Amino acid sequence: MAQLLSFREAVEALAACLDDDDLYRRYSWVYASDDVALRDAIFFLSTDEDEQEEPVEDARGREMPAFAVEHKLVHYLEAATFADVLTVQKRQHALSSLEHFAKALKHYHEEDAFLDLGGFVSGECTSNSPTPGISRELFPEYDLQLVECPPQRVGDAARATAALLKINVGEALACCRQLPVSLGMRISGRQREQIEARFAALSLPLKRTTHRALAWLPPDGD
Structure with a gap:
C-alpha cells in the first residue's frame, strides 16, 4: 500500500x-x-x-x-x-x-557523481576494517553460530555443517563436538534466512549476531 x-x-x-x-x-x-x-x-x-x-x-x-x-x-x-x-x-x-x-x-x-570523501575514487575505502556492530554495505549483516547441540543430533548437525562449509563430515563432526562453530560471518540477510531454515528443520536453533545497517539504529535486541 x-x-x-x-x-x-x-x-x-x-x-x-x-x-x-x-x-x-x-x-x-x-x-x-x-x-x-x-x-x-x-x-x-x-x-x-x-x-x-x-x-x-x-x-x-x-x-x-x-x-x-x-x-x-x-x-x-x-x-x-x-x-x-x-x-x-x-x-x-x-x-x-x-x-x-x-x-x-x-x-x-x-x-550526477558520487560524493568522494577521499577514499572512494582511489579505492582505499574498500580496504577499511569493518566497524564493530555495523554492516559494511547498506543492508544488515549477520554472524551465525551453532552453540548447542543435543548428543543425539550431532550427526545431523555435522552433515548440515559439512554441506554449508564445504568440508568433510569427519571434520564437521569434530567441530560439532567442540561447540561453538561459526556457520557464517557478516553474511547477508538472504544467506541468514537460508542457513537458519536449514538448521531449524533439524530443530537446531542458531545464535545470531546482527551488524546493523545504520548507525542510529539500536543494537540487536534493544
Missing part, C-alpha cells in the same frame, strides 16, 4: 532489504517533494506495480503514478541508484548520519 515517508523512514526502508536483489524486487523509483531540503522532504517509494498502473500527468505534464501526483511529488532517483549513493557514503564513513546521507544524495542529484 502506497504511503508517504520521512527522509529517515525512506532510508530505513531501503536499508531493511535483504540485499540488492530484494531491493530491486521491492522498489522501483524514489519520489520526493520538490524545492525543500531532503531532511524535510516527503518521500514515496514506488513498486513495479505502481509504475505499471495508468500514469497521471502532473501540473508540468510529466507522467507519474497517481499517488505521487496526488501528493505533489517529483521523480528523485531510481530506488537502486538512491541506495547506491547511500552505500558509497557508508563504505567511506560507516557511522554516517542522516545529515551525511542527505549531503551525499544532494551531491549526486546535482552533479
Whole structure:
C-alpha cells in the first residue's frame, strides 16, 4: 500500500532489504517533494506495480503514478541508484548520519557523481576494517553460530555443517563436538534466512549476531 515517508523512514526502508536483489524486487523509483531540503522532504517509494498502473500527468505534464501526483511529488532517483549513493557514503564513513546521507544524495542529484570523501575514487575505502556492530554495505549483516547441540543430533548437525562449509563430515563432526562453530560471518540477510531454515528443520536453533545497517539504529535486541 502506497504511503508517504520521512527522509529517515525512506532510508530505513531501503536499508531493511535483504540485499540488492530484494531491493530491486521491492522498489522501483524514489519520489520526493520538490524545492525543500531532503531532511524535510516527503518521500514515496514506488513498486513495479505502481509504475505499471495508468500514469497521471502532473501540473508540468510529466507522467507519474497517481499517488505521487496526488501528493505533489517529483521523480528523485531510481530506488537502486538512491541506495547506491547511500552505500558509497557508508563504505567511506560507516557511522554516517542522516545529515551525511542527505549531503551525499544532494551531491549526486546535482552533479550526477558520487560524493568522494577521499577514499572512494582511489579505492582505499574498500580496504577499511569493518566497524564493530555495523554492516559494511547498506543492508544488515549477520554472524551465525551453532552453540548447542543435543548428543543425539550431532550427526545431523555435522552433515548440515559439512554441506554449508564445504568440508568433510569427519571434520564437521569434530567441530560439532567442540561447540561453538561459526556457520557464517557478516553474511547477508538472504544467506541468514537460508542457513537458519536449514538448521531449524533439524530443530537446531542458531545464535545470531546482527551488524546493523545504520548507525542510529539500536543494537540487536534493544
